[in-house]
Amino acid sequence: MEFNDVIKNRYACKKYDGTPVTKEALDAILAAGRLAPTAKNLQEHHVYVIQSEEGLKKIDALTPCRYGAPVVLMVTYDKTNMFTYPGDAVTSGVEDATIVATHLCLAATANGIENCWLNFFDPAKAKEAFALPENEEVVMLLDLGHAADVPAGKPLANHGKRKPLSETVTYL
Numbered sequence: 115m116e117f118n119d120v121i122k123n124r125y126a127c128k129k130y131d132g133t134p135v136t137k138e139a140l141d142a143i144l145a146a147g148r149l150a151p152t153a154k155n156l157q158e159h160h161v162y163v164i165q166s167e168e169g170l171k172k173i174d175a176l177t178p179c180r181y182g183a184p185v186v187l188m189v190t191y192d193k194t195n196m197f198t199y200p201g202d203a204v205t206s207g208v209e210d211a212t213i214v215a216t217h218l219c220l221a222a223t224a225n226g227i228e229n230c231w232l233n234f235f236d237p238a239k240a241k242e243a244f245a246l247p248e249n250e251e252v253v254m255l256l257d258l259g260h261a262a263d264v265p266a267g268k269p270l271a272n273h274g275k276r277k278p279l280s281e282t283v284t285y286l
Contacts, residue, residue: 120224125273127228129266130182130259135165139225140185143258146221147189150214153197153206159214160250162188172243173255177235181266183257186232188240189215190250211253218256228267230257 115123140163147161164173164186173186180186191207198205215231222229237252246252261267 115224117224120220122274124219124223124229125269126230127183127257127259127261127267128181128230129262129264130184130228130257131262131267132182132184133260135185135227135258135260139222139227140258142225143187143218143221143227146224147214147218150210150217152210152213156195156197156206156210158192158195158207159211160190160192161214161218162190162244162246164188164244169244176240176243177232177255179230179232179234179255180257181230182262183230183259185258187218187256187258188244189218189253189256190241190246191253192249193251194249207251208253215254215256222256222258227258228261229259231255232257 144161144163147159150159152158164170165184170180170184170186173180189211191211193205193207196205196207196210219229219231232255235255240246240252240255241250
C-alpha cells in the first residue's frame with residue numbers, strides 16, 4: 115500500500131472478528147517499530163506482545179477497549195535511559211515511545227491489520243498487572259486484528275472529514 119493511502123485509510127477499529135494475526139504480519143509491524151527514530155538513538159522503548167488468553171484477560175481487566183482484538187501491543191519506555199532536553203522540564207521517553215507506536219500503527223495498516231490506539235487505561239495498573247520492571251513506564255496499548263464486518267469494525271462516517279490546513283497550521 116502506498117504511504118499516502120496508509121495514512122489516509124488508517125482508522126481506529128472498534129470491533130475485531132477474532133481472526134489471528136499472522137506471524138509474518140506481526141513481525142513486519144514489530145520491525146517497523148524497531149526502525150523508529152529516538153532521541154540520541156537511545157532506543158529506550160520496549161514493546162510487549164500480548165496474545166495469550168491469560169494476557170488478554172489482564173488487558174480486559176484494565177480497559178473495555180480491546181474490542182475483541184487477538185493481539186495487543188504494550189509500548190513502554192525506560193525512564194532511566196532518556197534524553198533530557200534543555201531546561202530540564204521534558205525528557206524523550208514519552209516522545210520516543212509515541213514515535214515507535216505511530217510506526218506500529220501505520221505498519222499494521224500497511225500490512226492489512228486494523229488497529230486501535232488505546233489510552234483509556236491506568237498505566238500504573240498495567241505495569242502492575244504485567245509485573246513490568248520498575249524502570250519502565252507504559253505509554254499506550256495497541257489493538258491489532260481484522261475488522262469485524264459490522265459498523266463498529268469500519269471507519270466512522272466522518273473519518274475523512276478534516277479541518278482545512280488554514281485552521282491547524284500557522285506559518286511564522
